[in-house]
Amino acid sequence: MSTTSANTMRSEIKPPITLTADDYKRLSLLARAAENKMPDVASVLTEELERAHVLADGHPAQTVCMGSEVRFRDDSNGTVRTATLVYPDDADISRRRISVLTPVGAALIGLSAGNSITWETRTGDLRRLTVLEVGGPQIA
Secondary structure: OOHHHHHHHHHOOOOOOEEEHHHHHHHHHHHHHHOOOOHHHHHHHHHHHHOOEEEOOOOOOOEOOOOEEEEEEEOOOOEEEEEEEEOHHHOEHHHOEEEOOOHHHHHHOOOEOOOEEEEEOOOOOEEEEEEEEEEEEOOO
């Protein structure tokens, strides 16, 4: 990817995100706790939390919450994946459970079906993903 393309992707306006009050509270604590061990991902998660619209109660329809099963596409290669977004202790890639403390997990939180976001992999590559479908929370 050219430097111009990378800079354009980095400066793109991010889509709006919505979080439940409980997810916001728990994720804020998690991001603070992870600052020393995983500063890069904790920083990304904190940025997402800062721009989130927080609901007082209920779960927003077709929006990625903790425990949601989400089907998304990697727009760089067209690969479609389905995974459940979980807290780090529940992560298990063999069971398609992605931690919110991974770059893709932090990118997914709060997105609604149809939204796309550009995120940076651990190797520094920029990727764009699009949320195709969101199922209700499967686990807390």
